[in-house]
Amino acid sequence: MMRQDGIVRFSQDGHWDRDVQVLLQHVRSEAVVAVSNPTRSDDHLRLGQLVVGDLLAHGKQVRLLYSPGYLETRDRQPLLRHSSLGAQIRITDNDFHNALILDRRVAVLWSGAGAEQPYAYLIRDPALLRALHQFAVLAWQSAGGLTDHLNPLRAELGEAGRKVLRTLELGLIDEAAARRLGMSLRTYRRHVADLMDRLGVQTRFQIGMRAAELGLLGRAREL
Template sequence: MYSPDFLESRDRLPLLADSAVGPVIRVSSTGFRNALIIDRRAAVLWSGVGAVDPYVVLVRDPVLIGTIHQFATMTWEAAARVEGRKDVGQPSFDERSLAVLDALAHGVKDEVAARELGVSLRTYRRVVADLMVRLEVGTRFQVGVRAAQLGLISLD
């Protein structure tokens, strides 16, 4: 379970790939993090990064572990799945990249789009190639599909 801040500080595309085949990753905006429950026999709780007075607590009391487990389960169930969050996997794009995505989405020829954006044809094509790498796709069509999935373009 990750916090939204943790996701914001990481490259999120690998998280999307990992969540498709590996463990399920969820994002919770609640403060329940920094806990580890081991076979419902022990729990380790620790303070977050940068805490003024850092601490670590080992819990072995079965009743307390049951309560911690119940709280963790409720938090897990309420948290959003990574692949369900629109902001996950969406790297930041500058205005030029968004304009190129829009041109691609509307089928504008490279020469026309470059002229409209005030860049050389070579620069325009370099931005398209960069978008393909950043979105981890192999074709211009896939750029459009991925951009639409991420809500980066509108086909209106």
């Protein structure tokens, strides 16, 4: 390793993931994992899975920020499993570095596949850590949810569309549904027509069937 004012450069032997595993054993409460351009190394992929799995198993707060490109290279099932275990996962198109930030006291930055000069740095400098953590959290907060990314139609429906979908699932007549949602009957029926158009169906019954196929009903029930 090469040290310089709170910054340590890992050696390029391809085994710096072992050093990261040691850091993970001392996480107190929080980890932010941001992966934009992953390496092609299976070892590093296993490290990422270890990071998330171990932290969640020990009750730590985990925020995961991924790029759309990362999702295209990975099996979705592990991501959905991590989400079900409590990981907070979001997807952003913004540019960012691969980073692992632990308890706001230590971070690791590393290059992705195709880097001309591969690098991996351990950061302990307080000022730089604050900046990295702030940037990662702001990027995470402005990003979209994993389920909305996997199913873009869910995000496109909007809150009003999902509420209308919920009233259809409940079997409410138009007048009662419009009153429940605080909108005019004409506006309500316009939303219903929009749902039919977006889902590519011809009847209200088909709206329910298609919404169930796309996994939209579970989200509507939360409203």
